[in-house]
Amino acid sequence: MIKVIEMAHNSYRKLKEKTIETALFLSALSSVLITIGIVVVLSYESFGFFKEISLREFFTETQWTPLFAEPKFGILPLVSGTLLTTAIALIVALPLGLTVTVYLSEYAPHKVREVIKPILELLAAVPTVVYGYFALLFLTPILQKFIPDLSGFNALSPGIIMGIMIIPYVSSVSEDAMKAVPMHIREGSYAMGATKLQTAFKVVIPSAFSGIAAAFIIGISRAIGETMVVAIAAGGMPNLTANPLEPVQTLTAYIVQVSLGDAPHGTVEYKTIFAAGITLFFMTLGFNILGFWLRKRIREVY
Amino acid sequence: MVKELKAEVKKLNFYYGGVQALKEINLPIERRKVSALIGPSGCGKTTFLRCFNRMHDLYPHNRYEGEITLYPDNINIISPEIDPIEIRMQISMVFQKPNPFPKSIYENVAYGLRVRGTSKRAVLDEKVEKSLRGAALWDEVKDRLHHLAFDLSGGQQQRLCIARALATDPRILLFDEPTSALDPTATSKIEELIIQLKDEVTIIIVTHNMQQAARVSDYTAFMYLGEIVEYDKTDRIFTAPSNKLTEEYITGRFG
Known part of the structure; x- marks a missing residue:
């Protein structure tokens, strides 16, 4: 009888540990995912930019006037x-x-x-x-x-x-x-x-x-x-x-x-x-x- | 043979704040001999040693009383009027753990000379070589003087620290359990070195290891609870101690 109670207690404790561990893992994961998300969005949107403006212009042009009538895109x-x-x-x-x-x-x-x-x-x-x-x-x-x-x-x-x-x-x-x-x-x-x-x-x-x-x-x-x-x-x-x-x-x-x-x-x-x-x-x-x-x-x- | 004293400790008391760590210590330090301080942990031997180069001045609330007279010029090392830096320039110390600086082998040895303003290359070169030879390290490092000191083994690092201490021509060389972090081979090298060095410099060594005291020292002081229990020629301390406490300690019955 005592053994049964002990076992029940054990499995309850294990479940609790597992839940806490999972919760902690998920919150750690979320920060990683957010970072990855930011990098993905940044890369995706700037990929769109570099389809229109060449890397060469981006790095060699000496003016940055994207909002002008004649835009220049030198970073x-x-x-x-x-x-x-x-x-x-x-x-x-x-x-x-x-x-x-x-x-x-x-x-x-x-x-x-x-x-x-x-x-x-x-x-x-x-x-x-x-x-x-x-x-x-x-x-x-x-x-x-x-x-x-x-x-x-x-x-x-x-x-x-x-x-x-x-x-x-x-x-x-x-x-x-x-x-x-x-x-x-x-x-x-x-x-x-x-x-x-x-x-x-x-x-x-x-x-x-x-x-x-x-x-x-x-x-x-x-x-x-x-x-x-x-x-x-x-x-x-x-x-x-x-x-x-x-x-x-x-x-x-x-x-x-x-x-x-x-x-x-x-x-x-x-x-x-x-x-x-x-x-x-x-x-x-x-x-x-x-x-x-x-x-x-x-x-x-x- | 006439005994010649390098220093004499007279009625030295030392306090860490309100706690008295050394009590009424009287001790002669023979010139160009090795004096060993032995005793159980906490007996005050390291505290005593650190009085000689005023290391206690680095920490607040420490207080000395009495005298440590340095001969031949009769200055009282622990007098508050004496600048501890002046003392440390004349009395060098080798520590328990090798503590080279994050510099090259050469610069480690030259450190003491540099802090007192020597910067002539020729002078430094000569002193560095002489000190490294004195510490029996020259042959091992002469081809890599400009390598980082951390590249050396523990025993070599400790000999480097000895070379560093020798470079300023100290009048007394203090050793604080210099081999406690070293293996037996490195230990015996350091011990041989200490025996050689006493021809040129007065040495005081604190050691935990009684065999070491017996091997290297000429005189031994046995300390217990902040006091000197017995001081004599090393042979006598280890063969026929006159105090019962000394006998019990050296035969391993306590400590």
């Missing part, structure tokens, strides 16, 4: 705008982010760290549209005082703001990497008579190098994908230039522009957003793969 101005704002962001985020990280990981007393870290993470919580207006209405006028040639819309100001915006992403991941450097490695450096600064820059940063690099790549991906700041403050003018003082348009800002407009479904104008989208997708994918590869390498060192 380079948008790619250059994206890379330019991202590079400016990186130039700001690299030294600042690294300084913040070194301070938090090597210098800050525990109590100070507990205060600064949440404040820093708050930077990530500011809505990007606020950053955008901040770039346009606050930073650009200040910069114009120093650089009279600076146009009202430009790559510089949103680039700087994006740099500040990605500092929390960069410093939080690279701080984890630096904290993961074992104490005995630091002690080895101190025991040779090194100062804190020497230890941080000559030993801790090289030890955590792949983690720090991965952090910056996450930051780069974030900057490439950033939309609101550049849509508001960069000017919305596809411009194949390396001059940060001129207005530019990024891939993301272009997509916003067309999505908000009234390009009829099925037209080439409409399909350009998918072409821009898939270009963006491959750019961020490339950086994410690089970041993933670098992060995997961290674990091999220790």
Whole structure:
């Protein structure tokens, strides 16, 4: 009798486990399916675009004017705008982010760290549209005082703001990497008579190098994908230039522009957003793969 | 034979916050000899060793009392007026686990010289070779000085750490259980090396392994509960200890 009850109990438990496992699997599956769905739609729609516009024109034409009477479909101005704002962001985020990280990981007393870290993470919580207006209405006028040639819309100001915006992403991941450097490695450096600064820059940063690099790549991906700041403050003018003082348009800002407009479904104008989208997708994918590869390498060192 | 002292510990007390870890330690450190610190886990031998290069200064709430006098210039190593960095430039340490830096073999050895501002290639080249020879590693690595130090085996990495410690011509070399992470072959190489090195430098070694203390050291201090129970020539400690506790420890009855 007891055995029967036990068996019934066992099979009930197994059923319950199975149900939970299936539910968990399905929710994991859904995220995979959604990703695949996005890629499929992106590919399908941009395939339609490339049936009409050759890849050759797409990559060699130096103008992007799909909405004009005589449309030109060269993606380079948008790619250059994206890379330019991202590079400016990186130039700001690299030294600042690294300084913040070194301070938090090597210098800050525990109590100070507990205060600064949440404040820093708050930077990530500011809505990007606020950053955008901040770039346009606050930073650009200040910069114009120093650089009279600076146009009202430009790559510089949103680039700087994006740099500040990605500092929390960069410093939080690279701080984890630096904290993961074992104490005995630091002690080895101190025991040779090194100062804190020497230890941080000559030993801790090289030890955590792949983690720090991965952090910056996450930051780069974030900057490439950033939309609101550049849509508001960069000017919305596809411009194949390396001059940060001129207005530019990024891939993301272009997509916003067309999505908000009234390009009829099925037209080439409409399909350009998918072409821009898939270009963006491959750019961020490339950086994410690089970041993933670098992060995997961290674990091999220790 | 006249004994020559390299350092002398006088009434040393050490506290981790409110906890006293070392009690009234008095100990002479003979010049160009190997002094071993033995004792059961938690007896304070590593804590004691780390006083010599002020490693405790890296962490908050640690406090020293008393004196460790370094001869011939009579400076008190643990005095708060003395900059720990100055001390660490003169007293090197080899750690329990090999801890090479993520740099080339060459740069690992040159590290101590570089942090104190030496950058002349010729000087560095010479010191690196001399130190690697001193650590019996030169022949194994001379053809790949610019390879990453992580490519070396554990025993080689530990000898690299010894070379790194030697490169700055230390006055005292501290070893904190240097072979506890190594296999027997690598261990015996390190032990031979320690015996060779004492011709040039004063050595203090902490070891868990009593045979090791017997093999490499000239003097041995037995520590228990933060105190030095007995200090004598190594032969005497291991053949005719005068304290009952020492005898029990070395015969393996506790610890």
